[in-house]
Amino acid sequence: MDSEDDMHDANDVEEFYSSDDYDDDDDDDDVVVESDNDDYAYDNDSDDASGKLTSIRHQKNYTVLKEEDIRQRQEDDIARISAVLSIPRVSACMLLRQYKWSVNNVHEAWFSDEDRVRKAVGLVEERAVESQNDKELTCEICFESYPVDKINSASCGHPYCCTCWAAYISTSINDGPGCLTLRCPVPSCDAAVSQDMINTLVSSEDREKYYRYLLRSYIEDNRKTKWCPAPGCDCAVEFDVGSGSHDVSCLCSYSFCWNCTEEAHRPVDCETVSKWILKNTAESENMNWILANSKPCPKCKRPIEKNQGCMHMTCTPPCKFEFCWLCLGVWSEHGERTGGFYACNRYEAAKQEGAYDESEKRREMAKNSLERYTHYYERWATNQSSRQKALADLHQMQNVHLEKLSEKHKIPESQLKFVVEAWSQIVECRRVLKWTYAYGFYLPEHDNTKRQFFEYLQGEAEANLERLHQCAEKELQNYLGDGTSEDFNSFRTKLAGLTSVTRNYFENLRVAMQRVGKRARPKYEDQVKARRIQAVEFVIIALISGKWDEWV
Amino acid sequence: MRIYRRPNHFLQNVQVVAVGSSYLVQSAAYKMQASRARLFKEYKEVQREKSADPDIQLVCDDSNIFKWTALIKGPSETPYEAGVFQLAFSVPEQYPLQPPQVRFLTKIFHPNVHFKTGEICLDILKNAWSPAWTLQSVCRAIIALMAHPEPDSPLNCDSGNLLRSGDIRGFQSMARMYTNLAAMPKKG
Ligand SMILES: [Zn+2]
Ligand SMILES: [Zn+2]
Ligand SMILES: [Zn+2]
Ligand SMILES: [Zn+2]
Numbered sequence: 001m002d003s004e005d006d007m008h009d010a011n012d013v014e015e016f017y018s019s020d021d022y023d024d025d026d027d028d029d030d031v032v033v034e035s036d037n038d039d040y041a042y043d044n045d046s047d048d049a050s051g052k053l054t055s056i057r058h059q060k061n062y063t064v065l066k067e068e069d070i071r072q073r074q075e076d077d078i079a080r081i082s083a084v085l086s087i088p089r090v091s092a093c094m095l096l097r098q099y100k101w102s103v104n105n106v107h108e109a110w111f112s113d114e115d116r117v118r119k120a121v122g123l124v125e126e127r128a129v130e131s132q133n134d135k136e137l138t139c140e141i142c143f144e145s146y147p148v149d150k151i152n153s154a155s156c157g158h159p160y161c162c163t164c165w166a167a168y169i170s171t172s173i174n175d176g177p178g179c180l181t182l183r184c185p186v187p188s189c190d191a192a193v194s195q196d197m198i199n200t201l202v203s204s205e206d207r208e209k210y211y212r213y214l215l216r217s218y219i220e221d222n223r224k225t226k227w228c229p230a231p232g233c234d235c236a237v238e239f240d241v242g243s244g245s246h247d248v249s250c251l252c253s254y255s256f257c258w259n260c261t262e263e264a265h266r267p268v269d270c271e272t273v274s275k276w277i278l279k280n281t282a283e284s285e286n287m288n289w290i291l292a293n294s295k296p297c298p299k300c301k302r303p304i305e306k307n308q309g310c311m312h313m314t315c316t317p318p319c320k321f322e323f324c325w326l327c328l329g330v331w332s333e334h335g336e337r338t339g340g341f342y343a344c345n346r347y348e349a350a351k352q353e354g355a356y357d358e359s360e361k362r363r364e365m366a367k368n369s370l371e372r373y374t375h376y377y378e379r380w381a382t383n384q385s386s387r388q389k390a391l392a393d394l395h396q397m398q399n400v401h402l403e404k405l406s407e408k409h410k411i412p413e414s415q416l417k418f419v420v421e422a423w424s425q426i427v428e429c430r431r432v433l434k435w436t437y438a439y440g441f442y443l444p445e446h447d448n449t450k451r452q453f454f455e456y457l458q459g460e461a462e463a464n465l466e467r468l469h470q471c472a473e474k475e476l477q478n479y480l481g482d483g484t485s486e487d488f489n490s491f492r493t494k495l496a497g498l499t500s501v502t503r504n505y506f507e508n509l510r511v512a513m514q515r516v517g518k519r520a521r522p523k524y525e526d527q528v529k530a531r532r533i534q535a536v537e538f539v540i541i542a543l544i545s546g547k548w549d550e551w552v
Numbered sequence: 553m554r555i556y557r558r559p560n561h562f563l564q565n566v567q568v569v570a571v572g573s574s575y576l577v578q579s580a581a582y583k584m585q586a587s588r589a590r591l592f593k594e595y596k597e598v599q600r601e602k603s604a605d606p607d608i609q610l611v612c613d614d615s616n617i618f619k620w621t622a623l624i625k626g627p628s629e630t631p632y633e634a635g636v637f638q639l640a641f642s643v644p645e646q647y648p649l650q651p652p653q654v655r656f657l658t659k660i661f662h663p664n665v666h667f668k669t670g671e672i673c674l675d676i677l678k679n680a681w682s683p684a685w686t687l688q689s690v691c692r693a694i695i696a697l698m699a700h701p702e703p704d705s706p707l708n709c710d711s712g713n714l715l716r717s718g719d720i721r722g723f724q725s726m727a728r729m730y731t732n733l734a735a736m737p738k739k740g
C-alpha cells in the first residue's frame with residue numbers, strides 16, 4: 001500500500017504554497033486553516049501529543065458553555081463568594097446578581113462598604129417575627145390571624161401568612177425576571193425575599209421559572225457571556241473581551257460573531273455586515289423572486305431546481321444542457337479550457353456577458369442600482385445556500401460515506417481525513433465568499449484599482465473553490481459507486497491539492513481585504529499573542545520530546 | 553476549546569422542603585375569594601374607624617365590593633385646600649396582589665393627573681405596588697401627591713410645564729381656579 005507516499009504528495013503541495021510570498025503576514029494563525037474545526041467538532045479529548053499541540057495552536061479566545069457548565073460556574077462563583085465573605089450561599093447569590101456576577105466587583109464593593117452593599121441588596125439583619133407568647137399574628141395582606149407556625153417572613157421579620165407569601169412571590173415570578181430582586185411587601189422595607197423562601201413557598205412550576213431567570217441572568221447580565229443565537233441551542237459563549245477575532249463557534253456547529261451576534265462574517269467587519277443585513281431587509285420585498293429556488297434552463301426553458309452545491313448545472317435528460325447557475329452561461333465557456341477565470345464572478349464582466357439571450361434588456365437594467373444590488377445579493381444568497389448544502393454533505397460524509405469508502409478501497413478511515421478536510425474547506429470558503437459579496441457591494445465604485453484587484457482575487461478564489469467543490473461533489477461519487485477504484489490515489493492527490501490551493505487563494509483574499517481595510521501593521525497585541533503561543537509551543541515540544549533538560 | 557462536562561449539582565444543592573400543607577395554592581384559586589375577603593376586611597375597618605382619618609371618606613358600592621369611591625380633602629397650604637375631590641376605585645380580582653385602578657372624578661389641575669380622564673400617574677399604583685397597601689393608604693398617598701407634585705412625569709403637560717419653568721404662581725392660580733370651579737362643596 002503506497003498511501004503513505006500520497007499523503008506526502010498532498011503535504012508537499014501544502015508546503016509549497018504555505019511558504020510562498022503571500023504568507024508574509026505576521027498574523028500567527030492561519031485563519032482559514034483554523035476554521036477547519038469551526039464547522040465540525042474535532043476530537044479535542046485525544047490525549048496524544050499531537051492532539052495537545054493542535055489545541056494549543058488553535059487556542060481560542062472563547063469558551064462554549066453548555067447548560068450544565070453554566071450552572072456549575074454559577075454555583076462555583078456563589079460558593080466562592082459565600083466562603084470568602086462568610087455569608088450564606090443564598091446571600092452570596094443575591095450579591096453576585098446585584099453586581100452582574102462579577103466576583104471581583106462583589107469583593108471590592110463588600111470590603112469598601114459592607115453596610116451600603118447589604119442595604120442595596122436587601123441583606124438586612126436577621127430579626128425574628130415578633131410575637132407575644134403564642135398569640136396569633138395578623139397577616140397584613142389578608143388581615144386574617146394565624147398561629148405563628150403559619151406565618152413566615154423575610155429576614156426583616158415582617159409577618160405574612162404563608163398563603164399570602166406564596167401568592168405574592170408567584171405573582172412576581174409570573175411578572176418576569178424582576179422576581180430575582182423581590183423585596184418584603186412592606187413598602188419601606190428593603191429586605192430581599194431569599195431563595196430559601198422561594199424553595200419552600202411556591203409551586204414547582206414557578207420555582208423552575210425562577211431558576212430559569214436566575215440562570216439567564218448569569219449569562220445576560222454578565223459582560224463576558226452571550227447566548228448562542230442559533231434557534232433551539234441552549235449554549236452560551238464566554239469571550240475574552242478585548243482579544244482578537246470575534247468569530248466564535250458553538251458546540252451546535254453554528255458560528256457567529258460575538259460582537260454583533262450575526263453569523264460569522266470574518267474577514268468582513270461588523271459595520272459592513274449590519275449595513276448589508278439592513279439593506280437585505282429593506283430590499284427583501286423586491287428580492288422575493290430571487291429567492292425562488294428554480295431558474296429556467298437557458299436552452300429548453302424547463303424550470304431547473306438547484307439541489308447541488310456547485311454552480312455547474314446539468315439539465316435533466318433529454319436536454320442535458322450544461323450551464324452556470326449564476327449567469328446561465330454555457331458551462332464549457334466557464335472551464336479551464338478557456339483559460340480564463342469564471343467570468344460570472346465579476347459584475348463588470350457580467351455586464352459584458354450580454355451576448356446571450358435577452359442581453360440588450362439586461363445590459364440596460366445593469367445601470368439600475370437595483371440590478372447592481374441584485375447581482376451581489378444573488379451571489380451572496382447562492383453561496384449561503386451552497387454552504388448549507390456543503391455542511392449537510394460534510395455530515396453525510398462523516399457519518400455514512402467515509403465508512404463505505406474505507407471498506408470499498410481498503411483504506412483505514414484515518415487516512416481518509418483528506419476528504420473531510422476538503423469538505424470543511426468548502427464549507428468555510430463558501431462562508432467567506434458569501435461575505436466578500438457584501439464587502440464588494442460597499443467598495444467605493446470610483447476606486448477602480450482597488451475594486452479590480454479585489455475582484456481579481458475574489459474571482460481566482462471562487463474559481464478554485466468551484467473546482468474543489470465539483471471534485472468533492474461529483475468525482476467522489478465515482479469512488480462510492482461500483483466503478484473501478486484503480487485511480488483512487490490520484491483522486492486523493494487531486495482533492496488534497498485542490499483543498500490546499502483553494503485555502504491559499506482564500507488566504508490571499510483575506511489578507512488583501514484586511515490590507516485594504518487597515519493598511520497597517522498587525523496590531524501590537526496580535527504580535528504579543530503570537531510570541532506567547534510560540535513560547536507555549538516550545539515548552540510543550542520540549543516536554544513531550546523529552547528534551548526539556550537538554551534545551552532549557 | 554475547553555468544554556466543561558462536570559455533573560450538575562446545582563439543583564441538588566437546593567434544599568427543597570416538601571410542602572404538603574394547604575398554603576401552597578395556585579394564585580388563580582387564591583385570588584377571587586381572597587380579594588373578596590380582604591376587601592370585606594377593609595370595609596369593616598373603614599366602618600369601624602370612620603372618624604380616624606377626617607380627610608378621607610371611603611364608600612363601597614352597595615352592590616359590588618370591587619367598586620369604591622372616596623372623597624378626599626385637598627391638603628392645606630396647597631391650591632387644593634378646602635376642595636373636596638372624588639376618586640373612583642376599580643379593584644381587580646387579583647387584589648391585593650395587583651393594584652386597584654384609581655382616577656379622579658373631580659376635575660383637578662395637577663401635573664400627574666390627566667385633565668380629561670382623571671387618570672393618576674403614581675408609582676405605587678403601577679410597578680411599585682405592594683399588597684401591604686390598602687385602599688385607605690392609597691388615598692393617603694394621593695393626598696401626598698397633591699401636596700408634592702412630580703412635574704417630571706406629567707400627565708397634564710400644561711401644568712407640568714408651568715412648574716418646570718418655575719412659574720409657581722401661574723401654576724397655583726390655575727390650580728386654585730379649578731379647585732374653586734369644580735371641587736368646592738355646594739353650600740346649602
Ligand atoms: Zn395572609
Ligand atoms: Zn420587611
Ligand atoms: Zn449553539
Ligand atoms: Zn460582527
Ligand SMILES: [Zn+2]
Pocket residue numbers: 297298299300301302315316319320321
Ligand atoms: Zn434544458
Ligand SMILES: [Zn+2]
Pocket residue numbers: 324325326327328329334342343344345
Ligand atoms: Zn457563470
